[in-house]
Amino acid sequence: MINIRFQPMDINIQAETGENLLDIARRSEVYIDAPCNGSLTCGKCKVKVIEGKVDSSSSHHIKDIELKAGYVLACNTKVVEDIIIEVPSGQSSDMLGMKIEDLSGPRDQEIFRRARSQVLDNDMRFSSYVKKDYLEIELPTLDDNISDWDRIRRYLRNQLGYTQVFCRLPMLRKIPTLIRESDFKITITHIPRGHGRTTIVNIEMGDTTNRLYGVALDIGTTSVAACLVDLYEGKLLAKASSGNAQMKYGADVIHRIIYATKNDGLENLNHAIVHETINPLLKKMYQEAGVDKDEIAAFVVAGNTTMSHLLLGIYPNNLRLEPYIPTFSKAPFIKASELELEANPETFLYILPSIASYVGGDIAAGVLASGIWNSEENILFIDLGTNGEIVFGNKDFLITCACSAGPAFEGGEISCGMRASGGAIERVEIDNNTYIPKFSIIYNEKPKGICGSGIIDLIAEMLKTGLIDRRGKINRDLNTDRIRFDEYNIGEYVLAFKEEWGLGEDITITEIDIDNFIKAKGAVYSGGSTLIHSLEMDFNMIDKVYIAGGIGNSLSIEKSIEIGLFPDIEIEKFVYIGNSSLMGCYLTLMSEDARRKMEEFSNQMTYIELSAYPGYMDEFISACFLPHTDIQRFPTVEKILHDYKTNKVT
Structure with missing residues (x-):
């Protein structure tokens, strides 16, 4: 065994001779940026050997002056003796200080108001599927000596009309002590299921019916954003965001899928998103709002199809292999305890359904929040992030595709x-x-x-x-x-x-x-062009272009048109709609009607697989020019x- 020390963190770890330096860093929870996940294409995992020798082959990513100074690529380096490694300061701060759209920006209040109106103006109610009721149960006596559980069920049958009441073992374990300490005055949190049935997910002492909370969570490939919501009033009580800790295993979904096939790869990816990313965000919000994790009664999550698989710890490799089949599109309700999330263990996790292998629940959420599903106008929706997803349509049709834009x-x-x-x-x-x-x-x-x-x-x-x-x-x-x-x-x-x-x-x-x-922007432009031309339409028939995703916050529409990322149409048609995925999660959390509408249009959306679509490759090649090979498409430019x-x- 040899000793590896990482500076300036002053972290020491033992390693086997010949072990890969990037793997050692990951095992030590030392963050080294590696967007290509060790495939030698990005050159971002540069570190400096301060003391000792390593086995590292040359790379065009390391300049001669850097090589002489001791720089190597961590992914391309094996350890052979005790060494001291300096990790550049930018490696960790890049993730921790990310500028993320989490509904807290100055434009978000208007976006928030517009999204809520999409629900209310279409006669959909804001009402949570989770309920709270205060019970004052009769004390047991020698004459009335039925069990504690039967006593609760009797009250719910006689007073609230529930003929079938269910709960799981964790709730039964709480009952004997809690109801006696509260003098049989308790509040239950439960999920009515129709036909006189309900399931209890929490029991509290006294009357706490004024406190009912839920979490909306957007899991992006690069960043994760969450908000804590008062389910009665719809207020955002706290917001939190951070980089997705899975970034250390690759910048895009393909590299992470490949990593998931390695030993412990899937487990590491799942641990990174749950324990290193989501749980710290949840704890931060609970502390800020003065809410206990057991008070979380509802939990809604959106992410692309790969992120949804990795959250649940489901093998994702078939997503990248033709014919690109996901394990699930609509996941069953999952208990928070099954994922070890910092929430009430009995809380059900609802994951927004994916539309296809590379068009996930985050896009379904975005379509819901943007109101395309009910629009008279032709709207082009572009989610511009680590992946590029596009939707085109109105209230009569919705067609979608995913662009291989890369990171x-x-x-x-x-x-x-x-x-x-x-x-x-x-x-x-x-x-x-x-x-x-x-x-x-x-x-x-x-x-x-x-x-x-x-x-x-x-x-x-x-x-x-x-x-x-x-x-x-x-x-x-x-x-x-x-x-x-x-x-x-x-x-x-x-x-x-x-x-x-x-x-x-x-x-x-x-x-x-x-x-x-140029290839990345060409993928987005050609994707949108293919969608529209598949309907025998053109860009001039677009009434609005909605831009979603973190990059949109600082994006110049004019310059995006100048390089050929967006079509050359009137600037006034472009609208930035912020983190539409998180907003869609919020609407789904707050409104059962909105959730049903989202599931309805998600099932009806048409997906085009660009890699197999006739003429797409020609369109893509033509778009790999500034702004395009056909300059007449861009008269303004x-x-x-x-x-x-x-x-x-x-």
Whole structure:
């Protein structure tokens, strides 16, 4: 056995000779960003060997100067002797300080109001399926000596009309002590099931009928957001969000599915989402609102199909293998205790149904919250995150697809890319003549990298100023120190010089980065185009475009059109609707009518598998250009490019 020390955490762990360094870090709960999950494609898991030797092969992700300084890729390194490893500070802070949409932003109150009105304006009631009733039960005597449980059942039959009352063992264990300490005055939390049946999920001392709470939870591939809700009034009592701890096993669902096939992989992924992500968020909200976990009576969760499988610890590998079949679309109600969630053990967990292998309950929730299901207008709904899902339709039809955009919109597969956390460059402008950039940084910190919205801005600005051509290739004829080429003749643009900002290395974007991002944006555009053309319609027939997902918070619609991510239609048609998944969970939590409506339209949605759809690949290839191979699809962009070129000549 050899000793591994991780700095600056000062964590020591024993390992076998020849063991992979990334695996050791994961076992030690040391977070090292590895979006590609060790497939050597991202180069993000750089660490520095401070002392000792390792067995690490060369990689184009490690520059010569970095190699001499002791940097290696953790995923590409085996340990052979005692070593000390320095983990760069940006590795852990990237996840902990993420900028996440959790219904707490300044625009969320209007989004919240609009989503509630979608329910109320359609004659759907706000009423929880969970009920509370206060019971004053007759004390037992020698003449009335039936069991405690039968005494409760008798009261519910005679006073409330429930002829069949059920409970599980944990409730029976609470009864003898609790009812005597409360002088047989108790409050039950129960779930009526129609036809005189109900199931008790909690018993409390005294009258607590004024306290009834539920949790809405959105499990994203990159981030998780939750809110604690007063089920009587619908108020949000607390909100919490964080990065999804599963990120250490890969940035996207495919890498996590592959990891789940390894020894203990599925168990590790399940532990990461439940114990390292969800439970800490729940505890934080309970403490903030002064609520006990046993008071949680309802729990609604939405996530993409893979996240739903991993939450339940269900083997997901068939999702990535043709014909892409999930184990379930609509999960049965799950007890919180079965998942070891920090909630009342008897609380039922409702997971919103998935629509297809790569269109999950988060999209069903988004369609519910946005009101597309009841719209007279043609609406294009785009959820822009780690995955790209699109819905098109109105009250008469809904058609959907998933785009293989990869993690580029979250900064993955981009050399200096990062998630939207402190230090991420999120907006960029470039001077048309000097090529000097101006940018804004999340939380006004020292720049660490660039997130999705910043990458969109940067590529749009580079295109307009002539730094790159429409293929994404860097102009080699410009006289500026911000353009340079490496030993492989790959060009890059320097966004921030390390000397100027006191950084360890320059923040740049390379031709490879730009190519990866062009493919990601091309997947989204071609997905939307294919959906619409499948109905013999075109983009001009769209009345509104709803943008959901974390990247939308800082997204420039104009620049997204300029690079060909979105169609070139009127700016006024684009509407940002925030975390529509979490909002849809809230509506489902608060309204049984809304839940039934969501299940109804989810069953009726048409899913298109793009990989098998005729003509999609041609559409995708055409979209892998800036903004598109057919510039006439983007007349506004054509004019902008002409004006910039004219201004430069002048």
